[in-house]
Amino acid sequence: CYEVPGTRDYSPKQMAIRERVFNAIITCFKRHGAEVIDTPVFELKETLTGKYGEDSKLIYDLKDQGGELLSLRYDLTVPFARYLAMNKITNIKRYHIAKVYRRDNPAMTRGRYREFYQCDFDIAGQFDPMIPDAECLKIVHEILSDLQLGDFLIKVNDRRILDGMFAVCGVPDSKFRTICSSVDKLDKMPWEEVRSEMVGEKGLSPEAADHIGEYVQLHGGLDLIEQLLQDPKLSQNKLAKEGLGDMKLLFEYLTLFGITGKISFDLSLARGLDYYTGVIFEAVLLQPENDHVEEPVSVGSVAGGGRYDGLVGMFDPKGRKVPCVGVSIGIERIFSILEQRVEASEEKIRTTETQVLVASAQKKLLEERLKLISELWNAGIKAEVLYKKNPKLLNQLQYCEDTGIPLVAIVGEQELKDGVVKLRVVATREEVNVRRESLVEEIRMRTSRP
Amino acid sequence: CYEVPGTRDYSPKQMAIRERVFNAIITCFKRHGAEVIDTPVFELKETLTGKYGEDSKLIYDLKDQGGELLSLRYDLTVPFARYLAMNKITNIKRYHIAKVYRRDNPAMTRGRYREFYQCDFDIAGQFDPMIPDAECLKIVHEILSDLQLGDFLIKVNDRRILDGMFAVCGVPDSKFRTICSSVDKLDKMPWEEVRSEMVGEKGLSPEAADHIGEYVQLHGGLDLIEQLLQDPKLSQNKLAKEGLGDMKLLFEYLTLFGITGKISFDLSLARGLDYYTGVIFEAVLLQPENDHVEEPVSVGSVAGGGRYDGLVGMFDPKGRKVPCVGVSIGIERIFSILEQRVEASEEKIRTTETQVLVASAQKKLLEERLKLISELWNAGIKAEVLYKKNPKLLNQLQYCEDTGIPLVAIVGEQELKDGVVKLRVVATREEVNVRRESLVEEIRMRTSRP
Structure with missing residues (x-):
């Protein structure tokens, strides 16, 4: 020992x-x-x-x-x-x-x-x-x-x-x-x-x-x-x-x-x-x-x-x-x-302050996830990404449940075409499409303490 | 050494x-x-x-x-x-x-x-x-x-x-x-x-x-x-x-x-x-x-x-x-x-966060200063008092200048009778009488970051 x-x-x-x-x-x-x-x-x-x-x-x-x-x-x-x-x-x-x-x-x-x-x-x-x-x-x-x-x-x-x-x-x-x-x-x-x-x-x-x-x-x-x-x-x-x-x-x-x-x-x-x-x-x-x-x-x-x-x-x-x-x-x-x-x-204590997980619904989107999370970090958003090339969406959502991350920003092929990101609220499972240029503001608003 | x-x-x-x-x-x-x-x-x-x-x-x-x-x-x-x-x-x-x-x-x-x-x-x-x-x-x-x-x-x-x-x-x-x-x-x-x-x-x-x-x-x-x-x-x-x-x-x-x-x-x-x-x-x-x-x-x-x-x-x-x-x-x-x-x-760096100095204009007011500062501490105000029985007002103001304390709460016999405290802004030398029950709120307002 x-x-x-x-x-x-x-x-x-x-x-x-x-x-x-x-x-x-x-x-x-x-x-x-x-x-x-x-x-x-x-x-x-x-x-x-x-x-x-x-x-x-x-x-x-x-x-x-x-x-x-x-x-x-x-x-x-x-x-x-x-x-x-x-x-x-x-x-x-x-x-x-x-x-x-x-x-x-x-x-x-x-x-x-x-x-x-x-x-x-x-x-x-x-x-x-x-x-x-x-x-x-x-x-x-x-x-x-x-x-x-x-x-x-x-x-x-x-x-x-x-x-x-x-x-x-x-x-x-x-x-x-x-x-x-x-x-x-x-x-x-x-x-x-x-x-x-x-x-x-x-x-x-x-x-x-x-x-x-x-x-x-x-x-x-x-x-x-x-x-x-x-x-x-x-x-x-x-x-x-x-x-x-x-x-x-x-x-x-x-x-x-x-x-x-x-x-x-x-x-x-x-x-x-x-x-x-x-x-x-x-x-x-x-x-x-x-x-x-x-x-x-x-x-x-x-x-x-x-x-x-x-x-x-x-x-x-x-x-x-x-x-x-x-x-x-x-x-x-x-x-x-x-x-x-x-x-x-049995109080749940969070050990990180991460506001959002950058996730993808399909394969081959690692590059897109890295581009998006880089934008978020540069804007001061606390964000994480799973270090896998092709993680399953379920595993990404489970990670949020386990660590208390409140939001998931999901990029998929359709969202990329439409210039939006799907923002999911982990607690309620609510999902909304947010225009990419509004994403930072939307995450800030949804995670600011009352 | x-x-x-x-x-x-x-x-x-x-x-x-x-x-x-x-x-x-x-x-x-x-x-x-x-x-x-x-x-x-x-x-x-x-x-x-x-x-x-x-x-x-x-x-x-x-x-x-x-x-x-x-x-x-x-x-x-x-x-x-x-x-x-x-x-x-x-x-x-x-x-x-x-x-x-x-x-x-x-x-x-x-x-x-x-x-x-x-x-x-x-x-x-x-x-x-x-x-x-x-x-x-x-x-x-x-x-x-x-x-x-x-x-x-x-x-x-x-x-x-x-x-x-x-x-x-x-x-x-x-x-x-x-x-x-x-x-x-x-x-x-x-x-x-x-x-x-x-x-x-x-x-x-x-x-x-x-x-x-x-x-x-x-x-x-x-x-x-x-x-x-x-x-x-x-x-x-x-x-x-x-x-x-x-x-x-x-x-x-x-x-x-x-x-x-x-x-x-x-x-x-x-x-x-x-x-x-x-x-x-x-x-x-x-x-x-x-x-x-x-x-x-x-x-x-x-x-x-x-x-x-x-x-x-x-x-x-x-x-x-x-x-x-x-x-x-x-x-x-x-x-x-x-x-x-x-x-x-030559940037001046403050080394404390004190919001207010509790001061007195006359002698024999140590007890009143201690009572007032205790009220402020209990309300979460960052406050100091000079550890002297009868400090001179000038010394108390100088202490604020030296350490960057922005406000002085002055108790005097007249103020005690009137139920007010004289609040002085160190930078402008402006003085206002504030009712004692409003003092905490007034200090908070005047020292909150913009």
Whole structure:
């Protein structure tokens, strides 16, 4: 077998579904005024070093064949930060849709791959607090609503609140990152397991772990923020206080956007990547839309992101910072859900846009078919012809049925003499003779969308 | 520096130009009824082995980090053949636009990169001779005409004619491939150098080389085909005769398509890849369109392709063949030409589609701006807002000038009281008060394309 584990080909039908998802996402990104950029699939290995914490082991390296050491990009965020620093850009709102690579254990039934698309929207620049951050959440809300994937929830937290929480719980500074990684596993593991990892593997005191345990079960909205701002310990911690203040501001903006109904301030949300510095968030689908599907689709995170104010500075020779916040939509799970839905609905998806098949009723008319289709192509009509010298009319009509081509332009000896073409509507079997000079206009009229 | 040699980032402006090129190409591929597929960026190393002849040394391998040995794709043709065999597809017309990778010496000024796009259209299936082949040439003709790149020429030859020619010139069977590689260099080297490579490095007899030298200077149209069909030696060679017969048929179809004016049957065209079995072709730009450009753009091959009837069978366990013919458009040179043309013309290219900026004339109106923009986004209007609590009106208007946003929706205290929004046309400075409930309709009307 020639298949690479953890990857897949997209068939024409799958591509049609994928295009729908991309269109919804790109339409939203453009609605918010984003420009688009592209970067190479590989980066210098050193560009990716030290950006992903414990996940760095999943980076794909290229073989050393002479020249620079290269790695495949792990996400689109680090290449974006590298791009900003290299081009001294301090202010941009851009999207980028491209494949990223992770040497993960493929669990493809759960929609996880080693090669997968990310659709990223980021805002870079020195701005007033939480306005761009709120827009990122609005974007996630718009896209997940547009795609009609069923109910969803966007969890929000802040690295500063987490770090403040770790501090007041008695976690030593040196253990912040690794304890943060443990908290990040709470969406897949019960608290008891996470606690024993903290205490057993990572050497945290049981008291500190239990203290964390109390906080990470909290989730809510503005009321919880207010409550924590009064928390005797957290409110004494500078970082936590800053984070909570910004969280309050964020919720005020989200209220203006009318989307707080699907937002949850959740102290258990951690996100593993090293580069986040402020707000972090993650969107999860709450239940699969599988009324018509036999096998339930497993659900999970479909979008995530946050603020990373220090990353660009890591690539600048003078360390100049450019504050950034952004969101990444993961389309693989979304695509799996929509694909299963299409399968179940027996919806017929066309994989071409062909308007007309140029056919002949008699033999020896290949030349006439080629002349006619050339006229149609030159006029911008989407047209096909069977690659046979003498195809049977029935086979030509069957091809239209199979592929959804709505019209057939039939040339025969009589039609050629009369200067007409017989135009057949596949769905109704209606046939009309159309003068050859009017054919293009007639096809356009009959295939224009209402 | 963090740049990977031989690659480049695309800025928003470059992306806008790239999108134009892609649109022209995709529109053409769809006009010819093609479906679209996608495959992973890497393949098993063995999938690529033995497909590219002397160019195999340019393949990028991934590091062995456990698991399978992988290589980055070198073109889109081999992955396509692998896809057909794996899925037992015997009949498809598809396009595929994606990046491919070659460890070449980057000569970026000449538009050559180690990572570059190919835009491939291929027809697979058992069909009557030369009909799909002719369509591939029609497609190249349409795309190069649409893009208005100046004059171009499509050179055509056939591997069977080359092999027949080698045979009648006295080249031993075992040297066919390597002598073919030498002939392939004729577009970059004079005949004398190619001849000395054949005789000196590759051990061909001087007589055989001189004999080849006579053939490879020939180029023409139907007349040349007829002449060679009468050639006392070639006409006795089975392969050459087959190739010349098909070439004649091809030119008949190209005459029906009305495109022979830009097609040249050229015996010096070889193309290096191992997998071609029949017709081969290559399109070259004849002169750069650089009337307005100071630095002349170097020109060269912008499209190539041919027939490869044996490739799919190499991936099928039982060796079942699927005849294929296809064309690959290389956009990097095309893109360089168009980019220089845009630079020279001082054409202003918008990199966003934003219809309106939501602005305020006074301070303390951030909340009102966010409420209004949320209404616009929800109605599908492309809108932006400056991420400042109290931006100056002048700065907001300047932002529109800089980015080409045509309208400004201004909220002020008076407007809020009156239930209106002040809509300003950036180009004319005209201002009208629009009732809030009519704003969406008014923006749509004023920004719809004529």
